[in-house]
Structures are given as C-alpha cells and as structure tokens.
Amino acid sequence: MKPESIKFNNSLDILFAQELRDQANAIIHSKSVFYTILKCLNFAKAALLFLAYWICWYYLAFEQQDIKTSIFLVSAFALLSVVLGFTVGHDAGHGSFVKSSKLNDVIFWVIYNMIGLSGYIWKQTHNAIHHPYVNMPNLDIDVQENPVFRLGPHCLHRPHHRWQHFFAPVLYALFFFNKFFFNDFRCFKVIEQKYFKNKKHESWRFYELIGLKILYVFYMIIIPAIFSEHTFSTVLMTYLIFISSISIFFAFTLGGSHISTHTKFRKVSADGSVGVSYYHHQLSSTVDFYPESYLCSIIFGGLNSHVAHHLFPRLNSVYYPALTKIIKNLAHKHDLPYNSLSITSMWRDHFLFIRQMGINSPKGNRQLVEIRK
Secondary structure (H helix, E strand, C coil): CCHHHCECCHHHHHHHHHHHHHHHHHHHCCCCHHHHHHHHHHHHHHHHHHHHHHHHHHHHHHCCCCHHHHHHHHHHHHHHHHHHHHHHHHHHHCCCCCCCHHHHHHHHHHHHHHCCCCHHHHHHHHHHHHCCCCCCCCCCHHHCCCCCCCCCCCCCCCHHHHHHHHHHHHHHCCHHHHHHHHHHHHHHHHHHHHHCCCCCCCHHHHHHHHHHHHHHHHHHHHHHHHHCCCCHHHHHHHHHHHHHHHHHHHHHHHHHHCCCCCCCEECCCCCCECCCCHHHHHHHCCCEECCCCHHHHHHHCCCCCHHHHHHCCCCCHHHHHHHHHHHHHHHHHCCCCCCEECHHHHHHHHHHHHHHHHCCCHHHHCCEECCCC
C-alpha cells in the first residue's frame, strides 16, 4: 500500500489535538529569553563540534600518535560524528535548526554526507516514510521484513531468529557499515518502486550518491593511508573500530525508541484505514527516555523526547522538554498511551522484545494491532 492511501481517524482525538496545539503555541510564541539562550548555545555547540570533528580527523590522518592518544582521538571522533548527526544534522534535516530553509538544507547535506550517510536518501526514508507511518508493516522502512532480524510481529519467523537476542549486539556494530555500503543503494531503488506514486529520482541523484560515497572513502581511508605513517591495514582496522563504535551508540540509543515491549505495530486495513488518530498512533508506537532533561536534550538533540519529536518534527528541539510535560499530562487526561523509560530500561525492553520476536512469543505477537470492522 502506498503512503498516500493511509487514512487516520483524527476526529477521535480532536480535543487532545486542540489542547496540545494551544498549549504548545503558548510556549513557542512566548518569546522567552530562556529559549533564545538555548538556541544560541545550539549554534555555538554546532560550530565547536564541527571544528573539533575536523581537528580530530587532521591528527588521525596526518600526525603520528602513541596508542593511548590514538584511542582517545578515535573515540572522540566517533562521539563527535554521532553528536553532530543527532544534535545538528537531524534538526536541520527536519528544517528546524535555523529559520532559513535553504540554510537548514545546506547544514543537513554537509553533515550527513560528511559522516557517510546520504542526506538525500535519509530525507526520503526518514522524514517522508518513517515519521508519519512509524511501526506500520509494509510502510515504515525501519521495520521491514529482512532475512537477518525479526523486528516486529508482522515479520516472518525463521528458525535462526530464536537466537537473535544473542547475535543482535554483534550485528548492531555493523549498522552504519551496512547503511553506507549497501542500504543507501537499496533504498534508492525501493523508494522509486514501492513507496510513492510517480516518484522518479532526478537522473543526477544516483551519480551524486556514488560520488559522495567515493569522497567519503577518500577522506576517511585513502588520505590517512597515504599521508600517515600507519600501514593501510592499520588505517582500515581503525576505521572499522570507528564505524562500529558509531553503530553501537546509535543502535543502543535509538533502537528502543520504537522497537520495544511498550510499543504497538499497527496494521492498515485494505482501504487504508488505520482506526486511530495520528496522535494516538504516534503515542502508542514511541518511547521516551529522560524526556524532560535539558542536558539530555542538548546531548541527543531532543531525540530523548522522541514522542514530542514525532508530534512536532519541524520544531526546534529546545522546546521538547517543555512540550513533553504537556503531552504527558494531556495523554493522561484523554486516556491516551504515553511511554517513558530510563535509558537502561529502554535497552532491556528492546532486547526483551527482540527475544520475544525470536521465540515467536504470543505475548510479543499481540503487539500487532489489526483493524477490526
């Protein structure tokens, strides 16, 4: 089914939506000095992170280091890549980091392609597919059927899945490696064939995709191999450790935001009906961790307030902790679901769910909600 055919029943939660909109607007238009300061800190943080990223790269690529310094630089480089992606690139990709849409596009394109992800593919798969149709079988590209993992009760169960909670942490370390070398190219094809009516990539997009991947390999592997005193095998091993560190941090931080014992996977009826409102769907399929912490919001770019991010994706993340309080109170008032855990509980529940899917647990399979006429 194409995304354009999906029909949410927003009339079911119209009061929740009206109250949420009114209270959110009161915060957004308050002209509070507090939020102005937070936005200025975000700009300063972005500049410092960007500068630190290239300083780390320079010393890794051109300077000979002892083992302790090398470990520190690789660790810092990995952390800077993730934080730049989370806190700057992600907001810019949603058009919320600065007011100028063109500047947002430039910031997003530079940062995402710089860290090895195709900005073009990310916008198509994340903004247009994942966000509105999260955890919907055959729609959300993040929980599609795949031969390695069973990530939802809608997926076919295979014999090796019973061990997936054991091998998942190991394979999570390959997330960005797979994304960079394989998945971006697969998604390029899938977007055009499956998801949108009359969606055709501009002819130059494929060449852009290939060219940027080559440029990334050149500055991340080839330049250090040529100009540093390390052997090519050492450079390659260092890169694999770097990319594995990013993958693990990303997977462990965000893996439980939607794939959890607390979330629902919602089937769509033949005519495209979902059966609940857009708000109910987002609340029931998303998990927060420390959502009211401004410190966590600075570190994770608001992705800890994941419910607020899904309900207000084009809003700057500095507002998310305050909006989360409103969402939580209104959800309780209108008898709607709301999920919030500590980060360790989120990890535990994610792997518990992975185990349930692996053993084909009836309890886990009940998280698939079907439309009943």
